[in-house]
Amino acid sequence: MIIIKTKEEIEILREGGKHLATVLYKVKEKVVPGISTKDLDIYAEKLIREMGDEPAFLNYRPEGADTPYPASLCVSVNNEVVHGIPSKNRILKEGDIIALDLGIRHKNLFTDMAITVPVGAVSGADLKLMQITEKALQVGIDAAIAGNTIGDISYAIESFIRPHKFGIVEVLSGHGVGRSIHEDPYIPNFGKKGKGAKLAPGMVIALEPMINLGTKNVTIDTDGYTFRTADGKNSAHFEHTILITENGPEILTKTL
Ligand code: MG
Secondary structure (H helix, E strand, C coil): CCCCCCHHHHHHHHHHHHHHHHHHHHHHHCCCCCCEHHHHHHHHHHHHHHCCCEECCCCCCCCCCCCCCCCCEEEEECCEEECCCCCCCCECCCCCEEEEEEEEEECCEEEEEEEEEECCCCCHHHHHHHHHHHHHHHHHHHCCCECEEHHHHHHHHHHHHHHHCCEECCCCCEEECCCCCCEEEEECCCCCCCCCCECCCCCEEEECCEEECCCCCEEECCCCCCEEECCCCCEEECEEEEEEECCEEEECCCCC
16 A cells, blocks of 8 residues: 655654665765675664664564564675675775665654765776766656656666666665665666556655666675666666655755
8 A cells, every 4th residue: 555644744754764875975975995795784773863864774574574674774885786785894995886776754654765986996887877866766766756656666667777778676666665675666777658557746756766877687685685687797776765845856865
């Protein structure tokens, strides 16, 4: 069931989205060669708690998972697609690209956001992958108009990506968010115009294209969380939490 948020909930989600974006952009500034992915996680959790919020992913157990997720931040390096577990032994180096995915609980309501950032200078192919993936997110947001359907968002993202011949990850998707970190509806990054539920004002959704330089196929590590490209080529991920309004989509995970 798709939950329509109340006016009061929307105000809290706006605040929470601002907090989340503020934290994530501060974490981004810490991304330099030599830092460990665990250092980024510790910093993210500290900033979240300083704002009076709670990390949404820490100890979260997704459906089907054997163990709860052990960190606040997901850090996915290079060919890791999503849900990389931070480690003090994973030291970033020049030329890496890393996806930072973070969710917070603010006054009991959830927002979700991800960015992929370069570590120092990166290859032209990786830069393009990041730029196109971020653009795909914007294209999806632009299609998130009341009266359109979920399929219209999926179709917009897919048809933007296709000419670039990148792999669109199919086993993971965007989702409703707010009272839980994952709610209905699920929003694939590929699909058909006009299919699925109709978007209505008050819906809050997280759009998150996950795009690979090569194959769309992914594997999961033995840690039960880390999704990785099947061909070892790099992957990028961008995500915003947005609100459907009568006047178009509103990005909630922004600093201003
Ligand atoms: Mg998400």
